[in-house]
Amino acid sequence: MEESNKPVVHLISKPENMLKTIYTACRTCYSADSPYNIYEGAEDEEKMLKLIERVVSSGHYSTIEHIQVTFAISNVSRACTHQFVRHRHVSFSQKSQRYVKEKGQFDYLIPPTIEKNPELKEKFVSFMGEISKLYTEFTDAGIPAEDARAVLPNAASTSIVASLNLRELIHIANLRLCTRAQYEIRLMVKAMCDELVKQEPWLKAYLVPKCERCGYCDEDKSCGRKPKLEELLAK
Numbered sequence: 001m002e003e004s005n006k007p008v009v010h011l012i013s014k015p016e017n018m019l020k021t022i023y024t025a026c027r028t029c030y031s032a033d034s035p036y037n038i039y040e041g042a043e044d045e046e047k048m049l050k051l052i053e054r055v056v057s058s059g060h061y062s063t064i065e066h067i068q069v070t071f072a073i074s075n076v077s078r079a080c081t082h083q084f085v086r087h088r089h090v091s092f093s094q095k096s097q098r099y100v101k102e103k104g105q106f107d108y109l110i111p112p113t114i115e116k117n118p119e120l121k122e123k124f125v126s127f128m129g130e131i132s133k134l135y136t137e138f139t140d141a142g143i144p145a146e147d148a149r150a151v152l153p154n155a156a157s158t159s160i161v162a163s164l165n166l167r168e169l170i171h172i173a174n175l176r177l178c179t180r181a182q183y184e185i186r187l188m189v190k191a192m193c194d195e196l197v198k199q200e201p202w203l204k205a206y207l208v209p210k211c212e213r214c215g216y217c218d219e220d221k222s223c224g225r226k227p228k229l230e231e232l233l234a235k
């Protein structure tokens with residue numbers, strides 16, 4: 001089992017010259033010059049960032065769909081990936097519970113709220129042990145893994161490779177970095193964003209909860225980070 005209860009996230013693929021590529025897509029829309037000349041002549045980072053911000057803020061999102069990134073993610077729960085795979089513009093490849101049979105105690109994630117309560121944690125761990133015994137009893141009796149997995153919990157650990165374009169990543173960050181999102185997917189998406197921002201610091205301003213981009217909170221229950229729209233309008 002992983003020592004840490006945190007998602008392990010690596011950015012394994014991203015295009016070279018990300019900024020220049022998006023700039024070329026943006027500039028092509030407003031220039032008589034050829035896209036390749038625009039690309040070759042793109043040097044001034046400040047100028048590129050300014051145009052990209054203007055174009056993206058106006059909702060001209062196709063320009064950021066040219067960038068595809070891939071993340072290798074492990075040590076996350078099935079509950080987390082079940083939420084993640086709801087995003088429809090992402091390509092996923094996930095560890096199969098049909099083809100990969102669990103041997104001995106399966107790995108699982110303990111939610112921090114349970115982790116910090118010793119009594120409940122003990123019950124949780126003991127229950128995972130019981131599930132593991134039952135799973136093994138089934139597979140030893142010849143039940144195929146694809147059926148024995150019916151007893152595995154949401155907490156079971158999994159791994160997944162996810163490829164998506166920058167538009168979708170920004171969308172996912174806007175939704176899942178919000179404090180209303182469940183803690184584990186929030187941690188996982190934050191780790192994905194951090195990985196990319198390490199290499200492309202200019203993206204920090206985009207990979208934020210939705211309230212940071214629009215300036216207000218549209219959730220029923222606000223965390224208070226930004227005012228609700230009604231409060232802004234009342235002012």
Ligand SMILES: Cc1cc2nc3c(=O)[nH]c(=O)nc-3n(C[C@H](O)[C@H](O)[C@H](O)COP(=O)(O)OP(=O)(O)OC[C@H]3O[C@@H](n4cnc5c(N)ncnc54)[C@H](O)[C@@H]3O)c2cc1C
Binds near residue numbers: 168171176180
């Ligand atoms: C805090 C939170 C709580 C949630 N709770 C629940 C819940 O209780 N139950 C539940 O079932 N789900 C829940 N969800 C999941 C949610 O309903 C979405 O399925 C999920 O967030 C994917 O979001 P999306 O559809 O915006 O994005 P994606 O699937 O990533 O798509 C991106 C965007 O593409 C466009 N798009 C994609 N597909 C279509 C389409 N078919 N038609 C039109 N436009 C499309 C939309 O503009 C969409 O926003 C929750 C999500 C969050 C963030």
